[in-house]
Amino acid sequence: MTTLETTIEHWFAQGAAAIGDKEAETAFYQLRDQLESGTLRSAEPDTTTAIGWRVNAWVKRGILLGFRLGHLEAVEGGVLSCVDKHTYPTRRFTPEQNIRIVTGGSAVRAGSFLASGVIVVPPAYVNTGAYVGENTMIDSHALVGSCAQIGRRVHLSAAAQIGGVLEPVNASPVIIEDDVLVGGNTGVFEGTIVRKKAVLAAGTILTRGTPVYDVVNGTVLKATAETPLIIPEGAVVVPGSRAINKGNAKDLGLSVYTPIIVKYRDEKTDLSATLEDLLR
Numbered sequence: 001m002t003t004l005e006t007t008i009e010h011w012f013a014q015g016a017a018a019i020g021d022k023e024a025e026t027a028f029y030q031l032r033d034q035l036e037s038g039t040l041r042s043a044e045p046d047t048t049t050a051i052g053w054r055v056n057a058w059v060k061r062g063i064l065l066g067f068r069l070g071h072l073e074a075v076e077g078g079v080l081s082c083v084d085k086h087t088y089p090t091r092r093f094t095p096e097q098n099i100r101i102v103t104g105g106s107a108v109r110a111g112s113f114l115a116s117g118v119i120v121v122p123p124a125y126v127n128t129g130a131y132v133g134e135n136t137m138i139d140s141h142a143l144v145g146s147c148a149q150i151g152r153r154v155h156l157s158a159a160a161q162i163g164g165v166l167e168p169v170n171a172s173p174v175i176i177e178d179d180v181l182v183g184g185n186t187g188v189f190e191g192t193i194v195r196k197k198a199v200l201a202a203g204t205i206l207t208r209g210t211p212v213y214d215v216v217n218g219t220v221l222k223a224t225a226e227t228p229l230i231i232p233e234g235a236v237v238v239p240g241s242r243a244i245n246k247g248n249a250k251d252l253g254l255s256v257y258t259p260i261i262v263k264y265r266d267e268k269t270d271l272s273a274t275l276e277d278l279l280r
Helices: 003-013 022-037 057-069 247-252 267-272
Strands: 043-045 053-055 072-075 082-085 212-214 219-221 235-243 255-264
Touching: 003 022, 003 057, 022 057, 212 235
Parallel strands: 212 255
Antiparallel strands: 043 053, 072 082, 212 219, 235 255
């Protein structure tokens, strides 16, 4: 265990006794600074694990410690009148960081990391603990939830919702790997992992309890007790439906929503994704 990890674990275990303690606050601010610099992550790639990622539970405990230590204060400098924990102010950026925060209505919370080349189009929100890789675009009305991991060159289209998770601390956050295209009004929740170069068509919803039908390979993808739902590399996922074959639902011709993998990414799919370059 690192010195910081040991200190965070100690003060998190103290519960309410940590409130107001200067050493606890110092440890939290060190953790927050490392999260913002990208040197520390709430979850990170790890090829030795079954899913290829490792959750750093102690980091998530440190983030929760920050909420415990924080007191409410007025947030100055914005158009709206806001009140939040003083430990989690809105981040400020400089041109030297090469991050575009387009004017109006967006916020990036302290404790989150944005890499060089990231673009945030208003209104959008990036919550604490999140990690956003190089040259990713976060389009209008998009959300990057707490501790969500977003790879390089990802496009989160308008109104895309990427769920986050702080508790339970061992739970995996949503992970979007490199070169993924997330369509408008898409929702990815409950620890789902989307492998690199996948395409999620507009309106696709992915959750832990949602089976995904892969019509290319004739399989059904599901989460298990040990692993989240995982969308394969290069998969093209669209919203679909499946018939209900029981009871009155069958007689009424009803169906339920289900995502469907209709193909795997090829040159034509890549060409359709070039519109992203026009927006930069």
